[in-house]
Amino acid sequence: MRCLLSAYLLPLILHACTGADWCYQTQVSCDSHCKGPEKWREVNADCGKDRQSPINIVTKQTKLDERLTPFRFTGYQTVFDGTLKNNGHSVQVSIPVPATISGGNLAEPYKAVQFHLHWGISSGPGSEHTIDGEQYPMELHIVHMKQKYIRIEDALKDPSGVAVLGFFYEVSSTTNRKYDLFAHALRSVQNTNGNTTLRKISLNQLILPEVNMTNYYRYDGSLTTPGCTEAVVWTVFEKPIPLDSEQLQAFSSLKFRDGKPMVGTFRPVQPRNGRVVYRSSGGTLLVSVFLLMASISTAFTITRLN
Numbered sequence: 001m002r003c004l005l006s007a008y009l010l011p012l013i014l015h016a017c018t019g020a021d022w023c024y025q026t027q028v029s030c031d032s033h034c035k036g037p038e039k040w041r042e043v044n045a046d047c048g049k050d051r052q053s054p055i056n057i058v059t060k061q062t063k064l065d066e067r068l069t070p071f072r073f074t075g076y077q078t079v080f081d082g083t084l085k086n087n088g089h090s091v092q093v094s095i096p097v098p099a100t101i102s103g104g105n106l107a108e109p110y111k112a113v114q115f116h117l118h119w120g121i122s123s124g125p126g127s128e129h130t131i132d133g134e135q136y137p138m139e140l141h142i143v144h145m146k147q148k149y150i151r152i153e154d155a156l157k158d159p160s161g162v163a164v165l166g167f168f169y170e171v172s173s174t175t176n177r178k179y180d181l182f183a184h185a186l187r188s189v190q191n192t193n194g195n196t197t198l199r200k201i202s203l204n205q206l207i208l209p210e211v212n213m214t215n216y217y218r219y220d221g222s223l224t225t226p227g228c229t230e231a232v233v234w235t236v237f238e239k240p241i242p243l244d245s246e247q248l249q250a251f252s253s254l255k256f257r258d259g260k261p262m263v264g265t266f267r268p269v270q271p272r273n274g275r276v277v278y279r280s281s282g283g284t285l286l287v288s289v290f291l292l293m294a295s296i297s298t299a300f301t302i303t304r305l306n
């Protein structure tokens, strides 16, 4: 057995041989015994429940909800030094300063805890949520929990204890200068457990001014990695953040625990199971209806002129 190669490697290999670890589909192979997304329910039964994330958002079936007003952000402009860490599944930054979101039909304020990303191979499909079947190259998750909780474990026991803001990325021909330091810092965390300090970043810098914060989708779901806890109020913003292909590529140079390229770090979309996806009144559909009406009335005007 390969697993008995040497005493030095034994602890490391035993770990891999137990097969209890979860992994993404790109990590599943004949000689890795990790459990890919199809088997996550064996890692945690919650992964097989019925309000799982991510989902495909069918815009035609979304329901307009006037209560989905713009968010109120506090601390999103605060500049901080954050620790960027390769945790073996993604890169993550803990947020060391007070930052909150409220409004947007959230029952109470939520505080920001950490952010991380999900991506594909280079600038290929890599987001977790999809819109009308379209998968964007990458997705940012800013994870918040209700302000009254101190530990994330407590928030995860509350069906709406966690609020995640999801932002898509799109390939752009121009470099997004606000991501220069971030993309550069990735070089220092190529290996699992590697960490480095991201200097002078703010949450606003990641998402503004690219995203129109008034246009978003809302539904009840789960964490997208095991335990898959069904405690998440999801907000997915419609407008993607532009990055050039080199900036996107930088994420593919990170490595999983086994040294293979960290790519395809997304969970496939899960059944909606009758859940309703709501859209804010700033949404595109409303704009389309307005444009349609405008063109109809223009057509009428033209007809009458003739």
Ligand SMILES: *[C@@H]1O[C@H](CO)[C@@H](O)[C@H](O)[C@H]1NC(C)=O
Binding pocket: 083, 085, 193, 194, 195
């Ligand atoms: C970062 O890495 C150093 C070792 O290089 C380690 O001592 C430290 O605990 C790590 N910090 C985090 C937050 O993982």
Ligand SMILES: *[C@@H]1O[C@H](CO)[C@@H](O)[C@H](O)[C@H]1NC(C)=O
Binding pocket: 212, 213, 214, 215, 282, 283, 287
């Ligand atoms: C955001 O979208 C809304 C509705 O589509 C629009 O009225 C508003 O002007 C937009 N804001 C920005 C900053 O683009």
Ligand SMILES: [Zn+2]
Binding pocket: 116, 117, 118, 141, 224
């Ligand atoms: Zn995530």
